[in-house]
Amino acid sequence: MNEIIQSVTDAIIKRSQKSRVLYKARIDAAQGHGVNRTTLGCSNLAHAMAPMSTEEKAALSHDTAANIAIVTAYNDMLSAHEPFKLYPPLIKRALMDVGATAQVAGGVPAMCDGVTQSQPGMELSLFSRDNIAMGTAIALSHNVYDGALYLGVCDKIVPGLLIGALSFGHLPAIFIPAGPMPSGISNSEKSLIRQEFAQGKVSEGALLKAESASYHSSGTCTFYGTANSNQMLLEMMGLQLPNSSFVNTDTPLRDALTRDAAQRIVGMTESSGNYKPIGRIIDEKSFVNAIVGLMATGGSTNHTIHLIAMAKAAGIILNWDDFDAVSKVTPLLCKMYPNGQADVNHFREAGGMSVVIHQLLDAGLVHDDVETIVGRGLRNYVVEPQLDRGKVAFSEGAKTSRDTGVIGSADTPFSHEGGLKLLTGNLGRSVIKTSALKPGQLFIEAPAIVFESQEALQRAFKAGELERDFIAVVRYQGPKANGMPELHGLMPPLGVLQDKGFNVAIITDGRMSGASGKVPSAIHLSPEAKDGGAIAKVVTGDMIRMDIENGEITLLIDEDRFDTRPLGSCELTPRHHGFGRELFAAVRQEVNSAEEGATIFDLPGEERA
Known part of the structure; x- marks a missing residue:
């Protein structure tokens, strides 16, 4: 072994x-x-x-x-x-x-x-x-x-x-x-049409046709x-x-x-x-x-x-x-x-x-x-x-690949490290999917732009406010805040900006889709904002360094100044009602952190009364 x-x-x-x-x-x-x-x-x-x-x-x-x-x-x-x-x-x-x-x-x-x-x-x-x-x-x-x-x-x-x-x-x-x-249409074609729709280049009908040819x-x-x-x-x-x-x-x-x-x-x-x-x-x-x-x-x-x-x-x-x-x-x-x-x-x-x-x-x-x-x-x-x-x-069964473009070998892999990495630093602990990133995407130092929903980022994108290098900080998306939804809507606009040559990345206490990976995304950040995590103190303009190769995520700020900075507020009540969300109030109160499984269940012997 x-x-x-x-x-x-x-x-x-x-x-x-x-x-x-x-x-x-x-x-x-x-x-x-x-x-x-x-x-x-x-x-x-x-x-x-x-x-x-x-x-x-x-x-x-x-x-x-x-x-x-x-x-x-x-x-x-x-x-x-x-x-x-x-x-x-x-x-x-x-x-x-x-x-x-x-x-x-x-x-x-x-x-x-x-x-x-x-x-x-x-x-x-x-x-x-x-x-x-x-x-x-x-x-x-x-x-x-x-x-x-x-x-x-x-x-x-x-x-x-x-x-x-x-x-x-x-x-x-x-x-x-x-x-x-x-198999339906190629994944590259589907991804391209999604980005073209985000830019207003194709109609909703064309997007639906492409999606339906994929999920068919x-x-x-x-x-x-x-x-x-x-x-x-x-x-x-x-x-x-x-x-x-x-x-x-x-x-x-x-x-x-x-x-x-x-x-x-x-x-x-x-x-x-x-x-x-x-x-x-x-x-x-x-x-x-x-x-x-x-x-x-x-x-x-x-x-x-x-x-x-x-x-x-x-x-x-x-x-x-x-x-x-x-x-x-x-x-x-x-x-x-x-x-x-x-x-x-x-x-x-x-x-x-x-x-x-x-x-x-x-x-x-x-x-x-x-x-x-x-x-x-x-x-x-x-x-x-x-x-x-x-x-x-x-x-x-087959012991070696019939198509080395799809499955490699232990001697000749696509990468000598696996597809995920732990990032730690003064913002907390998070994971990042690295298997779809290119070498030039493993380090980014840029100012933060803070959002408290993926919809807010989409509005800023459509208004042309994001044509620059930045790290999107999308917070109050953890399990205690709103059930930790997948923030799938972040990827098309950020993918467009990345294709334009901007260095962009994501830091969030929420989740990304299991199919995401093109944009560097430090996700599942713990502690989450609702739990008083450091992400709740970040303000737009703060410089952040993501050194993925060395597993570091750092807010570049004087620690004494940061310690005394108040937590940013977020009105969560509207997210707790409608579509059955009010029925899960007790779950939001009892759920633990992402690194603990984001679950309400305890280990044997630790069950709560």
């Missing part, structure tokens, strides 16, 4: 020792020693199986057949989740073929950040993750299930489902994706944002079938993979003799592998928040120093939009996760000695799924 990766792993294990012991004890206490429905009385069981078929009732009436929960994030507004409408009947048929049953235990909300970008509803986006985790717990609360299948793909949905699954750590779990849509059918969006980073992480953690994430939706292989996952979980239940609950699959090494995968593929910055929250659910404590240390020794192996022009379909054609995992294993950058849903060892994921007489067969 790489010495740095091992030292990070050891540090996580040491700091998590107390909470891990308690988490494992809770799993042991919840284990049912048989099928779980035997704990119910006859009236309880009759309620649970009342709508089922005669055949299913017969199976459940005995105490041997496994009953599997389906927790689904289906809705037909998300293209990535629309295919899930067909999954429950497919799963139920597959399980009946092996003498087991399944029930849709519950549905969880699934909002699309692509729809809510720059809208009031985006301020519910991050909070939806913890809501999904609680919905998952409610779905599984009936205690008639011996395992669970999780149907989810997109941004907050997979992290929420995983937090919920880990809270039921005594149950086996497999995640089942829907697969990406076919059922299936996951094809750029490498948070949704597809989720799928990568699930494979790195051994919770999804190998090299299966990017098999297109509505194909025979996709359906066969769903059937295989459904039947595979039966062999993981307690009564199978091969008990493999999720709480015993996932450990500290699983999360280190996930962080390495994030860096190697240039994945979404959102996971510097989500992975911390997910790990906490398993009693594991991660911090941004872990991400930074891993990034420094992890080569960037992939070039997918926004880091390049390829999409996840091109990634799969180049060999996909099989190549990435093989390269990382051979370089000693990930732990092979981990448990997965297909057996012990991450090397089980260096395979390719294929159809064999209607069933899935896994054969040896």
Whole structure:
């Protein structure tokens, strides 16, 4: 193993020792020693199986057949989740073929950040993750299930489902994706039209035509944002079938993979003799592998928040120093939009996760000695799924890239460091996505222009007030202030200014889209402005230095003067009402910082009364 990766792993294990012991004890206490429905009385069981078929009732009436929960994030507004409408009947048929049953235990909300970008509803986006985790717990609360299948793909949905699954750590779990849509127009063409629209060069009709040619059918969006980073992480953690994430939706292989996952979980239940609950699959090494995968593929910055929250659910404590240390020794192996022009379909054609995992294993950058849903060892994921007489067969997968413009190697990477970096200084701590930045963008020293919304910056851009070098300070966008929305609307105007030759950058306590990266963006700044962070004291004209290569972000001001400067005020009340935002007042009050996962949940043993 790489010495740095091992030292990070050891540090996580040491700091998590107390909470891990308690988490494992809770799993042991919840284990049912048989099928779980035997704990119910006859009236309880009759309620649970009342709508089922005669055949299913017969199976459940005995105490041997496994009953599997389906927790689904289906809705037909998300293209990535629309295919899930067909999954429950497919799963139920597959399980009946092996003498087991399944029930849709519950549905969880699934909002699309692509729809809510720059809208009031985006301020519910991050909070939806913890809501999904609680919905998952409610779905599984009936205690008639011996395992669970999780149907989810997109941004907050997979992290929420995983937090919920880990809270039921005594149950086996497999995640089942829907697969990406076919490729539409190129990402470079889509990005260009967005910038031309921001400049008033093309009409809204032309923009809609281009966007619709990109997002054009059922299936996951094809750029490498948070949704597809989720799928990568699930494979790195051994919770999804190998090299299966990017098999297109509505194909025979996709359906066969769903059937295989459904039947595979039966062999993981307690009564199978091969008990493999999720709480015993996932450990500290699983999360280190996930962080390495994030860096190697240039994945979404959102996971510097989500992975911390997910790990906490398993009693594991991660911090941004872990991400930074891993990034420094992890080569960037992939070039997918926004880091390049390829999409996840091109990634799969180049060999996909099989190549990435093989390269990382051979370089000693990930732990092979981990448990997965297909057996012990991450090397089980260096395979390719294929159809064999209607069933899935896994054969040896590609170990080197079929397209070196999309996937490189550990010896010849696109960069010798991963795609994310920690920035620290007198403004606080933040993360930045570096994988899409050019060498000349790694240092900028310029005056601040302070904004308290992305709309304010857009108005200044349209008024021609931003034709210069500057660093946009966009504050009061953290979790306590307004739910930490993605500030997707910043990118087109700043991209235009960058293309004109101006040196521009962003500092914010908010989030950026998982697909952002062209403009240097110090994001998730902690402490946030609402919590009294230094960003609240910055005024327009202050000089700021962003030295990305050395991991520094510095307000160039006399410290004594800065300490006595009052906090800038911001009227947040209008952001707390309408579009359901008033329902999340308690969440805004209880949520912790971005580096702590921006979550309302505590570590095992630290739960508040």
